[in-house]
Every structure is written in structure tokens, then in C-alpha cells.
Amino acid sequence: MEDLQLNISAVKKVKKKVDVDNKNAPEYKFMSKPKFIGKTIARKRPQNLSQTIKKLEGEAQKKVPKPNTNVDLSTNLRDLSENKGKYQGKNYQELNDDLQLKQKPRSGGWISSLFKNNPDVPRIGQRAVKPLTEKVFAGTTFTDLDIHPHSVANLQQNLGLKELMTVQQNAIPIILQGRDILIRSQTGSGKTLAYALPIVEGLQAIRPKINRHDGIMVVVVVPTRELAVQTYELFLKLVKPFTWVVPGLLSGGQKRKAEKARLRKGLSILVGTPGRINDHLRHTKSLNFAKTGCLVLDEADRLLDMGYEKDVAAIVKAIEDHKKAATYDPMALIKQNIKKDLTKDNAEETIEKQPEEKNEIKHHLTEVFLSKQRQTILLSATLTKAVENLAGITLVDPVFVDTSEGRAVVADSLKLQRDDSMLDQVNITNMNVTSNENNLKCKNKPVLDDKVHNIIPEDNVPETKRGLKAFSGLNYPDLFLNDNETQTSDSKILNNVTNQSNVNKESDSDSDYEYFKVQKELAEKTKKVESDEEDVKPSNTGNTFEEAVKTAIVEDELILPSTVNQTFLIVPMKLRLVTLCSLIVEHCVLNKKGGKMIVFMATLEMVDYHSELIETVLCGKNVKVKKKKNSTKKSIMKKRKLENENDEDKSSSSSSEFEIDYEEPVEGGLVPVELEMFSLHGSMPHEQRMEVFKQFRVARNGVLICTDVAARGLDVPRVDLVLQYCAPASATDYVHRVGRTGRAAQVGAAVMFLLPSEAQFVRHLEQKRIRLRQSDESKALDALRTVAPTAPNAARAAIAVQARLENTAHTNKDWLARASRAYTSWVRFYSGYPRDVRQWLDARQLHLGHAAKAFALRDTPAALARRAKSDPNLKKEKPFNKLTVRDEEERKRPGFPKMKVTFGTRITNTQSSMHTASEFDSGLPPLEHSYNKKKKKKI
Numbered sequence: 001m002e003d004l005q006l007n008i009s010a011v012k013k014v015k016k017k018v019d020v021d022n023k024n025a026p027e028y029k030f031m032s033k034p035k036f037i038g039k040t041i042a043r044k045r046p047q048n049l050s051q052t053i054k055k056l057e058g059e060a061q062k063k064v065p066k067p068n069t070n071v072d073l074s075t076n077l078r079d080l081s082e083n084k085g086k087y088q089g090k091n092y093q094e095l096n097d098d099l100q101l102k103q104k105p106r107s108g109g110w111i112s113s114l115f116k117n118n119p120d121v122p123r124i125g126q127r128a129v130k131p132l133t134e135k136v137f138a139g140t141t142f143t144d145l146d147i148h149p150h151s152v153a154n155l156q157q158n159l160g161l162k163e164l165m166t167v168q169q170n171a172i173p174i175i176l177q178g179r180d181i182l183i184r185s186q187t188g189s190g191k192t193l194a195y196a197l198p199i200v201e202g203l204q205a206i207r208p209k210i211n212r213h214d215g216i217m218v219v220v221v222v223p224t225r226e227l228a229v230q231t232y233e234l235f236l237k238l239v240k241p242f243t244w245v246v247p248g249l250l251s252g253g254q255k256r257k258a259e260k261a262r263l264r265k266g267l268s269i270l271v272g273t274p275g276r277i278n279d280h281l282r283h284t285k286s287l288n289f290a291k292t293g294c295l296v297l298d299e300a301d302r303l304l305d306m307g308y309e310k311d312v313a314a315i316v317k318a319i320e321d322h323k324k325a326a327t328y329d330p331m332a333l334i335k336q337n338i339k340k341d342l343t344k345d346n347a348e349e350t351i352e353k354q355p356e357e358k359n360e361i362k363h364h365l366t367e368v369f370l371s372k373q374r375q376t377i378l379l380s381a382t383l384t385k386a387v388e389n390l391a392g393i394t395l396v397d398p399v400f401v402d403t404s405e406g407r408a409v410v411a412d413s414l415k416l417q418r419d420d421s422m423l424d425q426v427n428i429t430n431m432n433v434t435s436n437e438n439n440l441k442c443k444n445k446p447v448l449d450d451k452v453h454n455i456i457p458e459d460n461v462p463e464t465k466r467g468l469k470a471f472s473g474l475n476y477p478d479l480f481l482n483d484n485e486t487q488t489s490d491s492k493i494l495n496n497v498t499n500q501s502n503v504n505k506e507s508d509s510d511s512d513y514e515y516f517k518v519q520k521e522l523a524e525k526t527k528k529v530e531s532d533e534e535d536v537k538p539s540n541t542g543n544t545f546e547e548a549v550k551t552a553i554v555e556d557e558l559i560l561p562s563t564v565n566q567t568f569l570i571v572p573m574k575l576r577l578v579t580l581c582s583l584i585v586e587h588c589v590l591n592k593k594g595g596k597m598i599v600f601m602a603t604l605e606m607v608d609y610h611s612e613l614i615e616t617v618l619c620g621k622n623v624k625v626k627k628k629k630n631s632t633k634k635s636i637m638k639k640r641k642l643e644n645e646n647d648e649d650k651s652s653s654s655s656s657e658f659e660i661d662y663e664e665p666v667e668g669g670l671v672p673v674e675l676e677m678f679s680l681h682g683s684m685p686h687e688q689r690m691e692v693f694k695q696f697r698v699a700r701n702g703v704l705i706c707t708d709v710a711a712r713g714l715d716v717p718r719v720d721l722v723l724q725y726c727a728p729a730s731a732t733d734y735v736h737r738v739g740r741t742g743r744a745a746q747v748g749a750a751v752m753f754l755l756p757s758e759a760q761f762v763r764h765l766e767q768k769r770i771r772l773r774q775s776d777e778s779k780a781l782d783a784l785r786t787v788a789p790t791a792p793n794a795a796r797a798a799i800a801v802q803a804r805l806e807n808t809a810h811t812n813k814d815w816l817a818r819a820s821r822a823y824t825s826w827v828r829f830y831s832g833y834p835r836d837v838r839q840w841l842d843a844r845q846l847h848l849g850h851a852a853k854a855f856a857l858r859d860t861p862a863a864l865a866r867r868a869k870s871d872p873n874l875k876k877e878k879p880f881n882k883l884t885v886r887d888e889e890e891r892k893r894p895g896f897p898k899m900k901v902t903f904g905t906r907i908t909n910t911q912s913s914m915h916t917a918s919e920f921d922s923g924l925p926p927l928e929h930s931y932n933k934k935k936k937k938k939i
């Protein structure tokens with residue numbers, strides 16, 4: 001009686017009590033023989049492969065004369081497919097699929113081993129982890145900034161923003177000074193506005209006013225198309241009072257021609273993804289960065305993942321090359337000289353005018369736009385070694401802004417130069433962010449008090465001391481060396497920082513008392529360390545910026561908004577899909593206010609399959625629904641109440657679930673619910689992708705199932721739950737996924753599903769100062785009783801839902817193929833987890849048979865593997881996101897020498913990055929090669 005099938009195929013609608021022989025069943029008691037038709041019965045698993053094979057053999061024996069009694073099964077099957085009309089043209093896999101599909105109508109039932117042989121759910125004690133926190137709002141307003149009054153009014157009226165956020169208060173004055181900057185601040189803390197506002201301010205102040213033909217002044221590079229659209233839209237709002245500043249978008253979806261035309265028309269601010277921008281750099285002559293005074297790399301760490309570093313390097317190099325080329329333009333020089341001669345006569349007039357014009361320039365950033373200089377801004381909520389290297393390569397005399405509380409840092413690389421002449425002492429300013437609120441209030445003074453911030457305007461630095469790269473040890477030209485000349489940047493970096501990772505003393509105890517005791521000890525220790533730090537002269541690395549960034553990276557502590565309630569739920573593999581359905585119903589259907597949630601999955605095949613499967617099953621899509629009068633919400637609630645009372649009585653008297661009356665369920669046991677489902681991944685057609693993104697943004701409630709393509713930067717209003725159905729590939733990914741909720745100090749919740757074998761992954765997160773609580777799994781399936789109202793308890797409701805999920809997945813070959821593809825892609829993804837998390841997310845611990853159940857499949861893993869092998873869709877080319885860095889293209893276009901780029905040690909492993917590589921392609925169709933055109937003409 002190991003594998004039994006629950007058959008609910010009754011016609012009668014009258015409640016009857018089922019008499020069950022249940023003495024030997026371990027968990028759920030199945031009947032060996034039905035006492036009467038139409039009630040809960042159990043029977044052997046029909047789709048057992050051995051049975052299938054026996055049947056095939058039987059048929060073969062009937063129809064084909066037995067050639068040899070010793071022939072093996074494969075010979076029989078071959079004979080079947082080759083000789084017999086019924087099976088002609090079908091391979092073994094097709095036959096197997098046919099049988100799989102036939103089983104449903106024949107049996108009318110389903111496998112019901114959902115609650116059998118599941119591993120125990122471990123209890124993971126909570127350790128004493130003190131999360132890093134960050135104050136979101138600064139307590140000052142935009143009027144305190146020295147910006148155009150129209151901007152302030154626009155922010156208030158069109159964006160509804162009044163108060164400055166902490167990162168904005170710290171970063172805007174520095175950006176207005178034209179300084180290079182690296183910003184680290186938690187997710188949803190307003191980093192986009194922190195750079196967009198001063199950029200618009202700097203541009204609008206240029207006189208005479210710029211126009212779209214003056215060239216691209218600002219380039220903003222972001223990792224995904226959605227983020228590009230979002231950033232572009234913010235710029236559109238900010239330039240409303242300054243119509244002569246024109247933002248533009250290059251993010252894919254449109255034809256090359258249309259984008260080329262837009263570039264030819266002219267833009268002031270260009271927002272785009274690296275692949276797309278780089279592609280136009282190679283194929284669109286009108287794209288020129290000679291006038292680019294500001295480069296923004298948002299989500300800098302992500303930009304260096306997924307093989308994007310070459311595109312980013314090419315953009316940085318293009319800006320430098322174009323600017324250089326513009327400087328040495330002989331025609332421009334001649335023109336300039338002629339102009340000088342012509343205007344000699346008016347020299348007096350010019351001299352008189354000059355001071356007036358100079359007075360108009362409030363911020364150094366405006367001067368940067370008018371000069372040959374370039375300001376670079378790097379941003380992310382998480383820093384990696386690769387970002388450190390990128391900062392070393394791209395930033396000159398930079399400032400590091402880290403806004404986490406208790407360690408808020410504004411570290412200035414120019415501090416050293418000033419101190420050389422003054423104190424010969426290097427200090428990182430650890431300061432309380434709130435303490436400098438008053439510094440912004442005086443408009444006529446330098447915006448920041450440099451005594452507090454350690455910032456000195458670039459003008460005050462002696463010429464000889466300026467122009468230092470962010471890291472003294474980095475060799476800048478390394479970026480563009482040829483293969484054989486390349487040296488690893490890493491070997492050159494002197495890592496002076498010996499700071500110990502601030503891993504807290506841990507306690508495995510759950511008790512609050514223990515937790516607070518450890519916290520107190522920690523607080524005392526921290527106090528002591530801080531006072532010691534004041535006495536000890538810091539190590540002289542020669543660059544405060546370098547020291548601060550390296551410290552932040554070595555400590556590797558992550559920060560999340562404190563308004564997000566983070567939990568994890570340990571779910572046995574077989575129960576994952578039904579638990580997901582339950583959480584969706586609980587959050588989006590039962591929640592009276594209407595919930596909006598994002599579900600992260602590992603692969604795009606999973607996203608496609610799950611979103612359609614869940615929508616079909618929960619919403620009754622494609623199912624003819626005959627609404628029963630008594631299945632209205634009110635009656636269901638009433639019934640539930642009665643059942644609950646009955647349950648309580650019965651639980652004491654009976655141990656069998658099958659002794660409870662089981663009414664024939666409406667439409668297979670499920671009542672459809674109202675639910676808006678959305679899905680998003682990088683391989684979706686562009687228009688559909690944008691449409692989904694826009695619709696989900698405005699939706700009041702609903703579920704977005706997506707890959708990590710939605711993990712970065714996306715700002716969707718009212719998302720109050722983030723569910724990680726598959727564990728993230730790193731703690732950093734965890735932070736960005738969770739960061740889609742609790743934005744701008746809003747309240748949010750985050751749940752991560754873990755398998756029992758993955759439970760220790762929580763410890764990995766705790767080491768990074770992320771604190772999570774374990775959720776109680778006993779209530780996780782309760783919400784399913786809403787969709788299976790006739791089920792006597794949550795477990796039976798889960799069985800009914802699982803049955804419907806399986807039946808749907810076995811509706812036809814197309815469904816079956818998609819289910820198998822999703823399963824196979826997940827298995828592949830799982831074995832590709834990066835090495836540093838593989839000890840917790842170990843593919844060898846997986847039970848692949850149970851995993852099949854989680855994909856609503858009934859096949860054995862071996863049969864699934866065979867199906868995957870014969871599926872042409874799974875043999876499709878690996879996603880290729882290096883459209884713009886092909887060798888032949890490198891050679892074709894002058895000015896783009898073959899580059900060997902290493903921004904740092906690659907931390908992503910190729911296997912796992914391939915799964916998501918398609919998320920980040922340029923969005924352009926491949927170029928038609930000239931020989932193809934010739935061929936076409938000939939034809």
C-alpha cells in the first residue's frame with residue numbers, strides 16, 4: 001500500500017459517510033477497496049513505469065509474433081515503433097507521454113502521496129544578530145539644498161516629495177561639487193533621485209542654455225530594461241521645468257533604426273543598458289560622447305556580473321576616446337583661433353561680461369559639463385570586490401558615501417592632500433548622519449562643512465595633488481591592455497585592511513533574554529572599540545576613500561530596511577507548490593486590503609510554467625465553472641465554521657481523515673478565486689515585458705512571478721510581500737530581492753522558502769548581519785481551504801489542489817513538455833549554485849522524485865531526464881549576451897581594440913550565470929551579415 005491513489009470521482013452530491021479500513025496506513029488512511037462507487041477510494045499507482053512497460057510488452061505480444069523470448073525490452077519497443085501501425089513513427093518517449101496523458105481520463109484520480117516520506121522540518125534557532133540599520137529620512141527638506149526653486153516646486157507638486165532622504169542629503173551636495181562618488185545605501189533609500197536631481201540641476205544651469213544638438217552630456221548605465229525605463233521616467237519628471245534638457249532611452253525593444261533616428265535628433269541625458277549602448281557605439285555613428293561630463297553606473301556590482309564588464313569597460317573607454325578625439329580636433333582648434341582673432345576687438349566687452357557669467361554658475365558640476373573633465377558616479381546597495389576595482393579604474397579623487405547608521409561614512413580621497421600640508425594624519429570620518437543637518441541650511445556657504453565631512457572643493461587642491469585614481473595601487477591602463485600584457489589588477493592591490501569581519505557572538509538560543517544579553521555585550525564592546533579607535537592613529541594607506549571602501553568590503557555586512565519583516569519557511573520538497581499556492585491565496589485573496597506580492601524563481605522556464613499553472617488552477621482559467629448556489633463566499637465561511645467545530649470534535653474521536661464525510665467537490669474540488677497574475681523574465685518579447693511591468697506597477701493587488709531580472713532597482717509601489725521560492729545565489733541577491741518591498745520606509749514582509757536540506761543557508765545570511773525568523777509551517781496550507789471549501793482540513797485541501805495541479809500539467813503534451821522543461825531547468829540551475837553557497841544548497845541532497853512532485857509531474861526522474869533529452873526546446877542555444885563583443889566586430893570597427901578586461905575576480909560561476917544571461921542581452925536582433933545580403937540578392 002505504498003503508492004496509493006485517491007479517487008474522487010463521485011457523481012452523487014449527497015453527503016455520505018465513508019466506511020474505511022484504515023488500521024495499517026501510516027499517515028493518511030486509504031481504502032484498499034471502495035465500499036461503494038462515488039466515494040474516496042485508493043488504488044495502485046497506475047503510471048508506474050514498470051506497469052507501463054508491461055502493458056506495452058503485452059500489446060506487443062498480442063500483435064507481433066514473439067521473435068525471441070529472451071529479447072530485451074528495448075528490442076520490443078523498437079519492434080513496436082518500427083512494425084506496428086499504431087506505434088509507427090512514435091519513439092519510446094512519445095509512447096510514454098501518450099500513456100501519461102491517457103491515465104487521467106481513465107482513472108479520474110491522482111497520486112496522493114503528498115504527505116508521505118517527507119523529511120522532518122528542522123527548527124533553526126535564531127542567533128543573536130544585530131542587523132545594520134539606516135535612517136531613511138534625514139529631517140531636512142529640498143528647500144535646504146542650494147537648487148533651483150523650480151526644481152523644489154516640481155518635486156513637491158509633481159513627485160510629492162518634500163523631505164530629503166539620508167542618502168540624498170549626503171550625496172547631492174557632493175555631486176553638485178562635481179566630485180566622483182561611490183554611494184552605498186540600502187535598497188529603496190532614494191539613490192536614483194540622489195544622483196538624478198543634481199545632474200538636472202547642473203545641466204539646467206549651463207548658459208547659454210543647452211539644446212539637444214549639444215551632444216550627450218550625461219550617460220546613465222543600468223543593468224535591466226525595466227530599471228532603464230524607470231530611471232528615464234524619473235528624469236522626464238525632473239526636467240519638466242527645464243524643457244531644454246532632453247532625456248533619452250536606449251533599452252531595447254525598438255528597432256535599431258528608430259533608436260538611431262532618436263540619437264541623430266539629439267539627447268542631453270542618455271539612459272540605457274550596457275549591451276544596448278555599446279551596440280549603438282559600434283553601429284551608430286551619431287552616438288558620440290565627446291561632450292559627456294557625467295557617467296553614472298547604477299547597480300554597479302550587477303553591471304559587473306553576467307559578462308557585462310566588457311560592455312561597461314567599452315563605454316568608459318568610448319567616453320575617454322571621444323573626449324580625447326574632440327580635444328585634438330585640428331579643425332576645432334583652427335576655428336577657435338579664428339574666433340579669438342575676430343573677437344579681439346570686442347575683448348573689453350568680453351572681459352566685462354565674464355564675471356557676470358561666472359556668477360551664474362553656482363555649482364562646480366556645471367563647470368564640469370563645460371570642461372573636458374568627467375564626473376563618475378557609482379551606486380549600489382551592496383559592494384563587492386569587483387566594484388572596488390571598478391572604482392579604482394573609473395574614479396578620480398572620489399568620495400565614498402555610506403549611509404548605514406553607526407558607521408555612516410563620508411570618506412574623501414582628497415582628505416590626504418589637505419592633511420599633507422596640515423596635520424599629516426588620515427581620518428575616516430565616522431559620523432552620525434543626523435548631526436550634519438544644519439550644514440545644509442546656509443546657502444551662501446560651501447554646501448558642506450568640510451570639517452565635518454572631510455570634503456574639500458576640488459579647486460582648493462593643489463594641481464599636483466589632483467587626479468589621483470581612487471586606489472593608489474591600481475594601474476589604470478590595465479583595463480585596456482592586450483591579452484599578453486594584462487596583469488591581474490588584484491595582484492597589484494595592496495590590501496592593508498586587516499579588519500575582522502564583524503560577525504557577532506552567536507547564540508543558538510531562541511530566547512529573547514539570551515538575545516538581549518548578547519546584544520548588550522556587543523553594544524559595550526562596540527563602544528570600547530569606538531573609544532579605542534579615537535586614540536589609535538589610523539593606518540596610513542594614503543587614501544581615506546580606499547581605506548573606507550576596503551573596510552566596507554572586507555566586513556561584507558549587508559543592510560536591509562528595518563521596516564521589512566524577514567522570515568523563512570522550511571517546506572519539504574513535495575509540498576512546495578501547494579504551499580506557494582496557499583501563500584498566494586492568503587496574501588492576495590484573503591487579505592481584505594488586497595496584497596501585492598513578488599515571487600522570485602530560478603529560471604525563466606519556471607516562471608512561465610508556474611504562472612500559467614497557478615493561474616489555471618487557482619483562478620479556474622480554461623475551466624468551465626458551474627457556480628453552485630451554496631459556493632458563495634458567505635456560505636463557504638459558514639460551512640468552514642461548522643467544519644471547524646466538527647473537526648475539533650472528530651479529531652479526538654478519530655485518527656482517520658477519510659472517515660470524515662467528503663462531499664463530491666465542485667469542479668474537481670476547487671472554487672476559483674479572483675487573482676491577477678503577472679510574469680516577467682528576460683526572454684519575454686520586449687513589448688510584453690514592458691506591458692507587464694507597467695500593469696503590475698499600477699495594479700492594486702496581484703502576484704508577479706519573475707526571475708532575478710526584477711531584483712534590481714525596480715520600484716513597484718505597494719509591494720508588501722516578497723517570496724523567494726528558490727533560494728538566492730548569494731546573500732547579495734537576497735538583499736536585492738527583499739529590497740523590492742519596504743521601500744522609502746514603507747512596511748513590508750519577506751519570506752524565503754527553504755528545503756530541510758537548505759536550512760543552514762540561514763546561518764550564511766546571519767554572518768552578513770541579516771536576521772530572519774523561522775515561520776510556523778503548520779499553518780502554511782490553511783489558506784487552501786478557501787479554494788477547496790469542501791475539504792475537511794488543510795491537508796485534504798492541499799491534496800485536492802495538488803491533484804488539480806497535476807491534472808492540469810497532464811492536460812496535453814504541451815503542458816507536459818513545459819512542466820518537464822521547468823523541472824529540468826531548475827535541476828540544472830540547482831547544480832550551478834556558486835561554490836560559496838553550495839555547501840548549503842547542495843544538489844546531491846535533492847530528492848529528484850519529490851522535486852518532480854513540486855512541478856506537478858508524475859514521471860520518475862529517469863523518465864523526465866529521457867523526456868528532456870528528446871525535447872528539442874531544451875537543446876536550444878545557450879543564451880548569448882555578448883552581442884557587442886564578438887571578435888570579428890572588435891576588428892571591424894576602429895577605436896575598439898580587443899580588450900582584456902578584468903574588473904576583479906569573477907565571483908559568479910559560468911554555469912549559474914548562463915541561466916540568467918538572457919535576462920541581460922542588448923535586446924537587439926543580430927546584425928545581418930553582408931554575405932547574407934548578397935545571397936539574398938542573388939536569389
Ligand SMILES: Nc1ncnc2c1ncn2[C@@H]1O[C@H](COP(=O)(O)OP(=O)(O)OP(=O)(O)O)[C@@H](O)[C@H]1O
Pocket residue numbers: 161162163164165168185186187188189190191192193380381712713714715739743744
Ligand atoms: N525624498 C524622498 N521622499 C520620499 N520618497 C522618496 C524620496 N526620494 C525618493 N523617494 C521614493 O523612494 C522610492 C525608492 O527610491 P529609489 O528607487 O531611488 O531607491 P534606490 O535606493 O535606488 O533602491 P534600489 O537600491 O532598490 O535601487 C521611490 O519610490 C522614490 O519615489
